[in-house]
Amino acid sequence: MGSTGTRRHGDKAAAIAEAAARLRAGEIVAFPTETVYGLGALATDGQAVAKVFEAKGRPSFNPLIVHVADLAAAEALAVFDAEARALAGRFWPGPLTLVLPLREGHGLSPLATAGLDTVGLRVPAHPVARALLAAVGGPVAAPSANRSGRLSPTRLDHVTSGLGDALGGAVEGGACAVGVESAILRTRPLALLREGGLPAEEIEAVLGRPLPRDLTPGRVQAPGQLSSHYAPGLPVRLNVTERAPDALLIGFGPVAGDLTLSASGDLREAAAALFDTLHRADALARERGRARLDVAPIPEVGLGRAIVDRLTRAAAPRNG
Numbered sequence: 001m002g003s004t005g006t007r008r009h010g011d012k013a014a015a016i017a018e019a020a021a022r023l024r025a026g027e028i029v030a031f032p033t034e035t036v037y038g039l040g041a042l043a044t045d046g047q048a049v050a051k052v053f054e055a056k057g058r059p060s061f062n063p064l065i066v067h068v069a070d071l072a073a074a075e076a077l078a079v080f081d082a083e084a085r086a087l088a089g090r091f092w093p094g095p096l097t098l099v100l101p102l103r104e105g106h107g108l109s110p111l112a113t114a115g116l117d118t119v120g121l122r123v124p125a126h127p128v129a130r131a132l133l134a135a136v137g138g139p140v141a142a143p144s145a146n147r148s149g150r151l152s153p154t155r156l157d158h159v160t161s162g163l164g165d166a167l168g169g170a171v172e173g174g175a176c177a178v179g180v181e182s183a184i185l186r187t188r189p190l191a192l193l194r195e196g197g198l199p200a201e202e203i204e205a206v207l208g209r210p211l212p213r214d215l216t217p218g219r220v221q222a223p224g225q226l227s228s229h230y231a232p233g234l235p236v237r238l239n240v241t242e243r244a245p246d247a248l249l250i251g252f253g254p255v256a257g258d259l260t261l262s263a264s265g266d267l268r269e270a271a272a273a274l275f276d277t278l279h280r281a282d283a284l285a286r287e288r289g290r291a292r293l294d295v296a297p298i299p300e301v302g303l304g305r306a307i308v309d310r311l312t313r314a315a316a317p318r319n320g
């Protein structure tokens, strides 16, 4: 048993070392974070970053989140004021992306930052992501590892079924514990740009003041902010409490569905289950000949706002 454990551990370390070598060589590699799986490229290598846009079919004006191992690595790329440092100190590693002014000599590919004078930085908490970033020894640009406009992946099989052929490598890391993407916070001027895996209430508690929102779809160059995003294959309808014969019902709390996000009405459990449930519901609905996905009401507090945000975008009329 001990030797099996050791061998498994060795395999994992070897997989991480291999993935790091591929990233350094300019290939694109899928890896787990605590929010969703990312599709990584060395952020200083424009050609590698271009492969990410190509694999995702993503409009190239959208900047990518740059992942780093720790605050020191982040400070080499961007300028932190006292408030940004306090937020990083409190919430990193974790599901918070900070949008900060670029530091002179940052070395990031302008394709990763979409030519902006700011950068979205994040220190992920997943142990595989942390080990990978340490092994790469440089910043890794990584959007979610899905085709643009499709559901985000929270398991490796979501990644490989969507992007398999395009990948230069992939690292297994189990199911993502948080399940929705990071909250994105711009510090100057202060605004929440995307609801995410860190509830706004927790950020406000550290800031000691209410957090202005700048969540208007299309205002900021954020694909997660396009109105039709995170789309499963079938149409989605929200706030449904009764089963309809032509739809598959995704339940929450007292609304028992064909599937449920959380039978006990736990928002953390629901966030972690969200994308996998949508992936499974889509397949199940087709199997059972249902034309639509119905979703039970979700309370819009804490993580519930990020969940409702993703569901609303999944339910929006398709942009094509």
Ligand code: TXA
Residues within 6 Å of the ligand: 033, 035, 036, 037, 038, 039, 062, 063, 064, 065, 097, 099, 100, 116, 118, 119, 120, 122, 124, 142, 143, 144, 145, 180, 181, 182, 184, 193, 220, 221, 222, 223, 224, 225
């Ligand atoms: O949890 C996450 O954030 C995941 C994992 C892989 O870390 N990543 C993720 O990346 O969701 P992506 O590319 O799907 O979303 C990144 C968002 C985009 O909507 C992008 O526009 C925004 O971050 N962003 C990046 N840099 C920005 C900047 N300088 N100003 C405003 N928004 C920015």
Ligand code: MG
Residues within 6 Å of the ligand: 143, 144, 152, 223, 224
């Ligand atoms: Mg995404």
